[in-house]
Amino acid sequence: MANDIPDIVIGRLPIYLRALVYMDEEGDKVTTSSQELGSRLGISSAQIRKDLSHFGEFGKQGTGYHIKYLIEQLRQILHLEHDWPVVLVGAGYLGHALAHYQGFKHRGFHINWIFDNNPDKIGIQMNNMEVRDIRELDDLVRREEVQMAIIAVPASAAQNIADMLVEAGIKSILSYAPINLKAPAGVQVRYSDPVILLQRMTYYLEP
Amino acid sequence: MANDIPDIVIGRLPIYLRALVYMDEEGDKVTTSSQELGSRLGISSAQIRKDLSHFGEFGKQGTGYHIKYLIEQLRQILHLEHDWPVVLVGAGYLGHALAHYQGFKHRGFHINWIFDNNPDKIGIQMNNMEVRDIRELDDLVRREEVQMAIIAVPASAAQNIADMLVEAGIKSILSYAPINLKAPAGVQVRYSDPVILLQRMTYYLEP
Numbered sequence: 176m177a178n179d180i181p182d183i184v185i186g187r188l189p190i191y192l193r194a195l196v197y198m199d200e201e202g203d204k205v206t207t208s209s210q211e212l213g214s215r216l217g218i219s220s221a222q223i224r225k226d227l228s229h230f231g232e233f234g235k236q237g238t239g240y241h242i243k244y245l246i247e248q249l250r251q252i253l254h255l256e257h258d259w260p261v262v263l264v265g266a267g268y269l270g271h272a273l274a275h276y277q278g279f280k281h282r283g284f285h286i287n288w289i290f291d292n293n294p295d296k297i298g299i300q301m302n303n304m305e306v307r308d309i310r311e312l313d314d315l316v317r318r319e320e321v322q323m324a325i326i327a328v329p330a331s332a333a334q335n336i337a338d339m340l341v342e343a344g345i346k347s348i349l350s351y352a353p354i355n356l357k358a359p360a361g362v363q364v365r366y367s368d369p370v371i372l373l374q375r376m377t378y379y380l381e382p
Numbered sequence: 383m384a385n386d387i388p389d390i391v392i393g394r395l396p397i398y399l400r401a402l403v404y405m406d407e408e409g410d411k412v413t414t415s416s417q418e419l420g421s422r423l424g425i426s427s428a429q430i431r432k433d434l435s436h437f438g439e440f441g442k443q444g445t446g447y448h449i450k451y452l453i454e455q456l457r458q459i460l461h462l463e464h465d466w467p468v469v470l471v472g473a474g475y476l477g478h479a480l481a482h483y484q485g486f487k488h489r490g491f492h493i494n495w496i497f498d499n500n501p502d503k504i505g506i507q508m509n510n511m512e513v514r515d516i517r518e519l520d521d522l523v524r525r526e527e528v529q530m531a532i533i534a535v536p537a538s539a540a541q542n543i544a545d546m547l548v549e550a551g552i553k554s555i556l557s558y559a560p561i562n563l564k565a566p567a568g569v570q571v572r573y574s575d576p577v578i579l580l581q582r583m584t585y586y587l588e589p
Contacts, residue, residue: 182424182582189581197562217389254584261580269479273576277537278560282577283584322587323580330484347583349576353485355404363586365579369480369556370489372572373468373530374396375389376554377461377490379570380529 180229187226190216192249199242208239255283262316262345264336265327266291266299266306269351273327274301286325288315309339316343326350337364391433397423398430399456406449415446462490469523469552471543472534473498473506473513476558480534481508493532495522516546523550533557544571 194215198207209220209227216223227233227245230252234240250256263273263286274289289301292309299306307315315321324345326336333352340348347363350356358364401422405414416427416434423430434440437459441447457463470480470493481496496508499516506513514522522528531552533543540559547555554570557563565571 181426183429185585186582188585189578192581193575193578219388222390252585253581254587254589255581257589259580259584259587259589267479268475268482272474272476272479275475276560276576278575278577282581284577284580323583325576346587347580349579349583353483363583365583367574367576367579368400368485369483369532369574370485370491371396371400372556372574373466373491373554374399374460374462374489375393376530376556376570376572377466378392378395378459380461380466380553382461382464382466 184226184229187218187222188249188253190218191223191226192246192253195242195246195249199246204242206239206241207245209234212240250283253283258285259283259323260285260287260319260321262287262312262321262324262340263289263327264291264309264312264324264340265351266293266296266301267327267329269327271301273325274304284323287319288321309336312339313343316340316345320344322346324348326352326356328352330354387436391436394425394429394433395456395460397425398433399453399460402449402453402456406453411449413446413448414452416441419447457490460490465492466490466530467492467494467526467528469494469519469528469531469547470496470534471498471516471519471531471547472558473500473503473508474534474536476534478508480532481511491530494526495528516543519546520550523547523552527551529553531555533559533563535559537561 194212209223213220213223233245233248261284263270266289274286289304289306290309290312291297291306296306297308324340326333326348328336330352333350333354334356337348337356337358341358341362349365349367351367356364401419416430420427420430440452440455468491470477473496481493496511496513497516497519498504498513503513504515531547533540533555535543537559540557540561541563544555544563544565548565548569556572556574558574563571
């Protein structure tokens with residue numbers, strides 16, 4: 176695995192993939208160019224060509240990128256050829272929204288299990304899954320060899336949950352809690368943080 | 383306003399700001415360096431220095447950046463010296479989670495109004511706000527001169543809501559719906575998409 180590629184480059188590949196899938200769904204063209212992709216995304220065409228060149232030769236001078244082919248290649252690079260099972264912790268409002276989120280479909284992920292520690296929530300159904308007791312998490316993650324988890328619990332509980340997930344063998348955590356989590360080397364943590372997206376926009380507004 | 387600065391640079395400033403605020407809260411140091419900031423974020427120190435140099439001279443050779451000063455400067459650059467009022471559309475599970483989200487506090491945003499079109503939701507209280515009828519949105523946005531909105535409705539309704547928001551004068555939209563929205567030039571749209579964050583992590587996992 177080419178781990179010398181900067182993570183910031185890896186971070187742009189899913190953005191390219193999403194834009195290409197939208198183009199493919201629009202259905203009015205078979206090929207695209209780094210210029211077209213760049214103008215949709217607000218990223219320079221040179222950056223896109225440079226990013227993709229880390230992984231091989233995907234386009235041809237003059238004809239550009241074949242959309243479906245580049246989608247397949249990006250899915251392969253990002254290990255999305257098969258669905259990844261995901262554990263969701265937190266069956267509150269946010270957990271409920273995530274359990275029903277339509278955006279996971281066909282994009283590589285499937286929430287297979289939901290956990291909570293609240294006796295009022297354990298046992299209820301969410302999108303055809305039963306909410307499980309958090310005390311069963313360790314066993315299940317080990318048995319099913321789950322590598323990915325989403326944390327949707329309050330900030331005050333998030334570090335505890337992260338520690339439990341790491342202990343059970345989880346390697347990648349997406350957290351919605353607005354705190355900075357500590358995790359050992361070898362465990363990736365990413366944050367869904369609406370403020371980061373809002374602050375990027377206020378730069379362009381007049382207060 | 384220096385609008386010739388690449389948007390991708392603007393997009394990193396909130397990430398620097400968040401890391402600096404965490405450092406400041408940890409309270410064990412007064413200054414930091416581009417190396418230290420970079421190693422926390424997985425971004426090269428050269429990139430950080432280059433990004434910041436677009437806006438002036440914030441650090442000194444040898445002593446680095448004064449954390450509180452750089453926080454203030456970034457807040458000023460991003461127009462975060464005063465809170466931005468935000469309209470939230472959608473009072474379902476996700477809307478409820480956003481209305482109660484603790485991560486907005488002291489970071490420049492305040493959800494002041496929530497709208498929905500469901501008669502069962504209009505009138506209920508969410509975090510001390512009454513859910514309003516979507517038919518009142520246009521008047522309110524114009525009267526209060528609101529510039530920012532968050533869309534938390536199902537994908538099937540999101541484009542309609544975006545059109546209404548744009549018509550009323552909204553300039554920046556953060557959407558949680560898993561579809562690509564069309565908006566006129568001059569209106570910014572950003573997407574909260576958990577899949578983008580998950581796909582960035584699967585690159586490093588063995589399937």
